[in-house]
Amino acid sequence: MNKPVLFIGARGAVFSPAGVPDPKKIANGVNFLKTWGLEIDVDPECFKNCRYLAGRDEERALHLVSLLEKPYTFLWASRGGYGSLRLLPLLDELIERIRHPVWIIGFSDVSILLNYFFSRFGLLTLHAPVISSIFEVSLCTLAVLKNTLFGRKRVFLIGEVWREGEAQGLLIGGNLVSVASLLGSRWAPDFSGKILFLEEVNEDLYRLDRLVTQLYNYGVFEEISGLALGEFKGVNYQEIIPLFKEVFNGPILAGLPVGHGIKNYPLVIGARTHLCTRYGQAYLLQDIY
CATH class of the missing domain: 3.40.50.10740 (Murein tetrapeptidase LD-carboxypeptidase, N-terminal domain)
Structure with a gap:
C-alpha cells in the first residue's frame, strides 16, 4: 500500500x-x-x-x-x-x-x-x-x-561497520524488548530475508544478552539477511558488539542515529532497504514511495 x-x-x-x-x-x-x-x-x-x-x-x-x-x-x-x-x-x-x-x-x-x-x-x-x-x-x-x-522519497542513514557485507530486504523491527515479546505468538513477524532493525534503552548488559539469546533460540538470526542497530542508550555500546557478532554472521550496520536519544531519525517499517557495510561504506538506504 x-x-x-x-x-x-x-x-x-x-x-x-x-x-x-x-x-x-x-x-x-x-x-x-x-x-x-x-x-x-x-x-x-x-x-x-x-x-x-x-x-x-x-x-x-x-x-x-x-x-x-x-x-x-x-x-x-x-x-x-x-x-x-x-x-x-x-x-x-x-x-x-x-x-x-x-x-x-x-x-x-x-x-x-x-x-x-x-x-x-x-x-x-x-x-x-x-x-x-x-x-x-x-x-x-x-x-x-x-x-x-x-x-522525501528516500531514507539514507550512515552507521559503522561491525561485520562486512551487503543485504537487501524489507525492514522490520524496532525496540528489542518489543520485538522479543512477539516471538512464539501468531503476531511474530516473518523474518525470512528481512533486514532487522533493533534499538533499546536502559537495559543492563545481561538483560540485553538474554533478549538477543531469545531471538537466537527462536531462529531469527538464521532467517534475516542483514542487521541494523540503532542506539542502545544506557550501556557501553562497545560491550554489545560480541552479543550480536556471536549470533549473526551476515552484515551488521551499527550506530544508526535511531532510538531513545536526541537523534531518532525516521525509518520505514516494511520499506525496501539496502544495507551496505563493504568497500569502506556503511549506510542504510530505503526507497519509500
Whole structure:
C-alpha cells in the first residue's frame, strides 16, 4: 500500500496505545507540528487512565479502530511505555482491512503496532518520535522527519561497520524488548530475508544478552539477511558488539542515529532497504514511495 504524501492542511489524529501521556507534552508537540501546516485532532480518549495504561484495552483498541475508519492521512502515537501488545487480539477481531493509505507513527513500545500493521495489512509504517518526545530530539531529526512526511522519497542513514557485507530486504523491527515479546505468538513477524532493525534503552548488559539469546533460540538470526542497530542508550555500546557478532554472521550496520536519544531519525517499517557495510561504506538506504 502506497504511503500518503502529506501536504499543508493534511489532517491526522493522536492515539494512545500504551502508557498515559502528559497532556502538556502532547499540547506542546501538537502545537509544534501545526507549524508544519498539519491539522491534528486530539480526542479526550487519549488521556484515559487505567492503572499504567491510557484506558482499558478495549477502549484503546476501539479508539484506534475508529481513527482508522476516518479519512486521516496520519495517526501519531502520543507516547510509548507498555501496552501495545495487549491490543493485538482485539485488533485482529476489529479490523478486516485498511481502507486508505495512512501513516502510523511512533516508536519504542509502539513498534509492536508498526510491525503488526505491516505484517497483517502490508501497510508501511513510520518508526519516528512520538508526540510527547518531539521536544526531546534534535533539530536535524525533526528536519529529516518533516522531509520524509512531506514526500522525501528516500531514507539514507550512515552507521559503522561491525561485520562486512551487503543485504537487501524489507525492514522490520524496532525496540528489542518489543520485538522479543512477539516471538512464539501468531503476531511474530516473518523474518525470512528481512533486514532487522533493533534499538533499546536502559537495559543492563545481561538483560540485553538474554533478549538477543531469545531471538537466537527462536531462529531469527538464521532467517534475516542483514542487521541494523540503532542506539542502545544506557550501556557501553562497545560491550554489545560480541552479543550480536556471536549470533549473526551476515552484515551488521551499527550506530544508526535511531532510538531513545536526541537523534531518532525516521525509518520505514516494511520499506525496501539496502544495507551496505563493504568497500569502506556503511549506510542504510530505503526507497519509500
